[in-house]
Ligand SMILES: Nc1ncnc2c1ncn2[C@@H]1O[C@H](COP(=O)(O)OP(=O)(O)O)[C@@H](O)[C@H]1O
């Protein structure tokens with residue numbers, strides 16, 4: 001099982017007897033299965049206001065997140081069964097038969113693109129400090145003005161890449177995509193470096209030097225830049241280009257250098273295509289999501305530099321803290337039958353740090369600033385039941 005134990009799971013273990021499982025959503029992707037589930041806190045579900053009048057019931061609790069490799073779906077199902085999550089509901093489709101056989105539940109299907117957009121809008125509107133830029137190694141949170149969010153470009157880098165122009169809640173168009181995405185990095189990287197896990201490949205790329213394999217502008221022009229066309233000597237002229245002339249075999253290159261070149265090539269390419277699509281539709285904001293990013297500094301840096309380079313500094317890449325869970329969250333939020341209608345503010349949720357209106361409903365989030373590796377989202381939600 002690839003999933004790291006999220007902090008929220010630690011809570012779960014500790015509080016299980018005090019919590020009740022209310023809702024579950026799954027996003028079964030080409031590479032990873034994402035699981036979002038909501039645990040009600042003990043005693044939530046009804047309340048009495050100051051005047052002693054019974055107010056609308058409120059579900060208070062915590063959203064928990066976990067992910068598993070899709071190839072290890074049985075681990076995921078075992079996790080769901082062990083936590084009794086299957087008694088709660090659904091929101092994904094693939095492997096429906098297997099899930100029915102193993103857990104005895106029938107899933108409801110939600111559209112993937114719908115869910116991605118719903119998840120992104122939810123995070124951008126309801127969660128404090130969700131989006132950030134990454135420039136020169138510095139993460140800077142972006143204040144999102146809910147009244148000035150649209151239009152934006154959502155680039156979801158999963159196994160493949162989808163580029164979606166978002167114009168509002170439920171208003172979007174998938175304007176482009178590329179098959180050169182996270183699956184390409186992991187698949188090619190595995191073949192070229194013999195890494196056994198994605199994290200190992202990412203870690204390798206961290207230590208490598210892409211200049212050993214990439215052909216730089218300076219390599220072509222005797223160390224000089226080509227300023228007339230805007231290229232410095234250190235710009236990559238051709239990814240992996242040095243490998244054609246080095247007379248070397250794969251084994252002669254360090255796996256870390258190969259991993260670095262690969263990560264750079266793919267991130268750069270996605271950054272470039274994204275900006276060109278944003279330009280095509282006059283979109284000023286580009287949000288990058290998907291588990292390819294993994295909050296990895298070098299990946300974010302490369303995408304940021306690509307966007308900045310191609311836009312001549314006009315546009316900035318933005319990243320989402322909860323990058324890989326958009327689809328699952330969207331399924332969770334949009335699932336019609338789970339009774340999230342009429343979210344209201346409630347005295348007992350005044351402890352929550354952020355209280356926002358999402359889709360006309362009040363939602364209160366307590367964001368744990370101490371996110372560990374983006375493996376879990378740890379915030380409390382108050383729903384009117
Ligand atoms: N533990 C992991 N195992 C496999 N791939 C991972 C892992 N962590 C991050 N990734 C990257 O994330 C990509 C999948 O991202 P994700 O947003 O979950 O898309 P999908 O819905 O296609 O599974 C993989 O192709 C890989 O590049």
Ligand SMILES: CC(C)(COP(=O)(O)O)[C@@H](O)C(=O)NCCC(=O)O
Pocket residue numbers: 029030031157158159160161162176177178179
């Ligand atoms: C088919 C997909 C939407 C599936 O989503 P994923 O599981 O990769 O997150 C995605 O892989 C994609 O957009 N691929 C690029 C296809 C293309 O536009 O060429």
